[in-house]
Amino acid sequence: MPEADQAPALSATLRAVNESANWVSGMAFERGVPSEYELRKHTYAELKQRGLGAQAAQHTIKKVRDAYTTLKANIRAGNLGKPGGKRRIKVESKPIVFRPEAAHPYDDRCLSWQYDAHTVSMWTTAGRLKNICFVCSADALKTLREHRKGESDLIERDGAFYLVAVCDIPEAPVNENPHGFHGVDLGVVNIATASTGYRAAGRGMNRHRKRQLELRRKLQAKGTKSAKRRLKHRSRKESRHAANVNHIISKTIVTTAERTGAGIALEDLTGIRDRVRLRKDQRTTLHSWSFHQLASFVEYKAKRAGVPLVYVDPAYTSQQCSECGYIDRKNRVDQATFACRSCGALMHADDNASHNIGRKGEAVWISGRESRVPATP
Numbered sequence: 395m396p397e398a399d400q401a402p403a404l405s406a407t408l409r410a411v412n413e414s415a416n417w418v419s420g421m422a423f424e425r426g427v428p429s430e431y432e433l434r435k436h437t438y439a440e441l442k443q444r445g446l447g448a449q450a451a452q453h454t455i456k457k458v459r460d461a462y463t464t465l466k467a468n469i470r471a472g473n474l475g476k477p478g479g480k481r482r483i484k485v486e487s488k489p490i491v492f493r494p495e496a497a498h499p500y501d502d503r504c505l506s507w508q509y510d511a512h513t514v515s516m517w518t519t520a521g522r523l524k525n526i527c528f529v530c531s532a533d534a535l536k537t538l539r540e541h542r543k544g545e546s547d548l549i550e551r552d553g554a555f556y557l558v559a560v561c562d563i564p565e566a567p568v569n570e571n572p573h574g575f576h577g578v579d580l581g582v583v584n585i586a587t588a589s590t591g592y593r594a595a596g597r598g599m600n601r602h603r604k605r606q607l608e609l610r611r612k613l614q615a616k617g618t619k620s621a622k623r624r625l626k627h628r629s630r631k632e633s634r635h636a637a638n639v640n641h642i643i644s645k646t647i648v649t650t651a652e653r654t655g656a657g658i659a660l661e662d663l664t665g666i667r668d669r670v671r672l673r674k675d676q677r678t679t680l681h682s683w684s685f686h687q688l689a690s691f692v693e694y695k696a697k698r699a700g701v702p703l704v705y706v707d708p709a710y711t712s713q714q715c716s717e718c719g720y721i722d723r724k725n726r727v728d729q730a731t732f733a734c735r736s737c738g739a740l741m742h743a744d745d746n747a748s749h750n751i752g753r754k755g756e757a758v759w760i761s762g763r764e765s766r767v768p769a770t771p
Contacts, residue, residue, distance in 0.1 A: 395527045396555060404526075405495075407518040408550055411454055412492040414444055418458045423489035427466075430459040445519050449504045457499065461490050495550035497558070505546055505557075509539050514557065516548070528557060537561050552626075566700030572657035575704070575759065577752025578647060578692070579711070579744045580661055580685045583729060586643050587744035589752040590650055594643045599636065606632045636684050644691035648699055657702035659755020660689050661711070704762070706754040715739055716749035 720736035
């Protein structure tokens with residue numbers, strides 16, 4: 395929460411370091427993206443002449459090199475298409491560009507925290523600014539005081555400034571002998587269905603996404619200045635809402651497992667968007683499905699609570715009967731109904747899948763636990 399005379403200095407600093415980062419990126423691209431040490435030899439002196447401090451120059455060079463490392467990893471993983479594809483050719487044919495208000499890292503040499511006073515002191519291109527106020531919740535302040543370690547990123551978003559601090563929080567001891575595993579089936583109609591009976595319906599989330607999509611279409615079609623202003627104002631609103639819903643769901647799942655002394659089993663859905671083939675009108679729903687974010691929220695909350703978590707192969711979990719184990723595609727009558735053709739068990743399809751996932755999770759955990767026992771001499 396900078397004062398009126400402090401905000402311009404922070405904004406100017408971000409623009410200066412990101413403009414310098416774009417210059418460094420161009421140099422790196424011309425020289426075939428050399429190592430960080432080599433890149434520093436070619437750019438450090440120029441960055442100092444541009445008015446950047448020693449640490450700011452070092453962080454700018456490292457930020458550029460890390461960006462190219464990430465790009466290379468994405469290309470190797472095939473996330474940007476196959477060789478010769480339009481998207482891949484586009485990203486490989488030009489240097490990486492940083493937005494004027496993109497994040498810039500600060501370490502303890504150029505940023506200091508005064509927790510009691512709720513202020514920070516940080517380097518800017520206009521000199522060191524002191525007594526910049528910051529606000530956060532009481533829990534966040536306690537976490538900062540006890541666990542902050544390493545760098546903090548300064549970000550400007552919609553005219554507001556944020557400091558994203560790295561906190562190294564120790565993991566709780568994992569419960570090595572859980573009382574079973576709670577299977578969690580992830581989906582679109584029902585965001586998450588746990589074998590405990592908990593079900594997070596996706597109707598509200600899907601309705602919210604549909605409404606946001608229609609609003610974006612209308613505003614984009616209108617094309618006026620006020621419409622563009624409204625589009626900017628509404629940007630990221632859907633993602634913030636989805637993240638909040640995923641936080642609520644993941645907290646419910648983890649706290650239930652912690653209270654009952656059980657573990658959590660999740661489906662490994664890696665690559666599902668590449669494997670599944672859908673009609674054109676269904677693609678938006680699939681690509682809006684934030685299952686990875688929900689799984690990551692469950693994972694880090696489980697680590698903090700000491701709850702065991704495993705990922706299982708989702709194959710046949712929706713076709714197998716959780717009562718008798720019989721597998722048949724015809725067991726799945728429709729999206730919501732499961733009727734076993736062998737034993738006649740009738741239940742909600744997602745409940746059935748969650749029980750199968752939980753059983754697989756227990757088998758995976760036992761197998762992993764046994765593999766950790768040293769062999770008898």
